Amino acid sequence: MLNKKPRLPAPVQIPESSSYLQGFRDYLIAQTVSPHTRNAYLSDLIQCSECLTKPLTDWNHDDISDVLIELTKKQKSPRSIARSLSALRSFYKFLREQKLRSDNPVAAHKTPKLGRALPKDISEADVEALIQAPDINTALGLRDRAMFEVLYACGLRVSELINLRLELINLKQGYLRIIGKGNKERLVPMGQMACEWVEKYLNEGRSQLYKSATDYLFLTQHGGIMSRQNFWYAIKRYALQAGIQAELSPHTMRHAFATHLLNHGADLRVVQMLLGHSDLSTTQIYTHVAQVRMQQLHAQHHPRA
Known part of the structure; x- marks a missing residue:
């Protein structure tokens, strides 16, 4: 029996107006990031960008905080929020390397700890x-x-x-x-x-x-x-x-x-x-x-x- 090649995920559809996301996708490809991680990052960034009307490229520390609040309101799990932060951190690293930004607004945000138990509830x-x-x-x-x-x-x-x-x-x-x-x-x-x-x-x-x-x-x-x-x-x-x-x-x-x-x-x-x-x-x-x-x-x- 022939070994089947692993099935690759369908590419995420990036809006034509999001030239920076298209550039980021090419950057991830050049960095040999796996297709699954690449798709996850792009999906997360698109989802995050829908939380604010302000362009993703112009966000500051407070904007990131607002997005975290919105993701929490949507009942996203700590693991999902951690991945979104990772995607944002990688995106702003890309912008810095392209000389499009001099800072990373995610730098001061800590990734939520995964697998920790919820605090004991008391009435x-x-x-x-x-x-x-x-x-x-x-x-x-x-x-x-x-x-x-x-x-x-x-x-x-x-x-x-x-x-x-x-x-x-x-x-x-x-x-x-x-x-x-x-x-x-x-x-x-x-x-x-x-x-x-x-x-x-x-x-x-x-x-x-x-x-x-x-x-x-x-x-x-x-x-x-x-x-x-x-x-x-x-x-x-x-x-x-x-x-x-x-x-x-x-x-x-x-x-x-x-x-x-x-x-x-x-x-x-x-x-x-x-x-x-x-x-x-x-x-x-x-x-x-x-x-x-x-x-x-x-x-x-x-x-x-």
């Missing part, structure tokens, strides 16, 4: 149960209630929460100044409830824990600085006490902050800034969590689901 009811679990008649209970309120209201990393200092808090204006990863600074609104509980803790609880000079906000029963392990054990203990079945960790509350904001209509870029993500693709995973949650709610409550 708003479970969050509320956890927040209300501490005994607010004790100094430690007031501290824990304030910590939970701040963590959920601001979406902080646990390291950012335990390292909060008094000088970083502005209760009058209702915001925190956070020094995040890479010493990047961001302002995060606290919300009324978090402000009220932090103020209550400062007035009634912290003075009972204060043992020696320190400007850290949240203190241990011995007056020291809270550790990640201290807070992790606290969440586990309160989750058990509140009868919460979902697996909880300090990072779960950060996930809940982002997911619940998106569920209630928040803009993805706003969530990105609040979380302190340097790249939008890192934040995009939360849209998948929100979509899964909405599908579950629809299936549960819609009469014709």
Whole structure:
């Protein structure tokens, strides 16, 4: 029996007006890129170009971000978005080599990590149960209630929460100044409830824990600085006490902050800034969590689901 040659994919039909894409196709051929990859790149670029009216050759960093948002809204998978970014990165490399551009607007965009698990989902009811679990008649209970309120209201990393200092808090204006990863600074609104509980803790609880000079906000029963392990054990203990079945960790509350904001209509870029993500693709995973949650709610409550 004769060996059959592999069947090559049909070439992608490039619009006649897209001379740059035609040039890019010839560039990929010269680079001996496989027909399958070549077709995939061209298809992705055509699809991306349909997201904006601005010519593909003139896009900047923000335009790429807008396209990533549009692809996410179309429920494209992280793998699909990663391939689109790869196609865009190769296209702008081609333009640079042709002296048609001096920059690559995709350079600062990180490719979404593939194969990572979705963040653990926790309902708003479970969050509320956890927040209300501490005994607010004790100094430690007031501290824990304030910590939970701040963590959920601001979406902080646990390291950012335990390292909060008094000088970083502005209760009058209702915001925190956070020094995040890479010493990047961001302002995060606290919300009324978090402000009220932090103020209550400062007035009634912290003075009972204060043992020696320190400007850290949240203190241990011995007056020291809270550790990640201290807070992790606290969440586990309160989750058990509140009868919460979902697996909880300090990072779960950060996930809940982002997911619940998106569920209630928040803009993805706003969530990105609040979380302190340097790249939008890192934040995009939360849209998948929100979509899964909405599908579950629809299936549960819609009469014709």
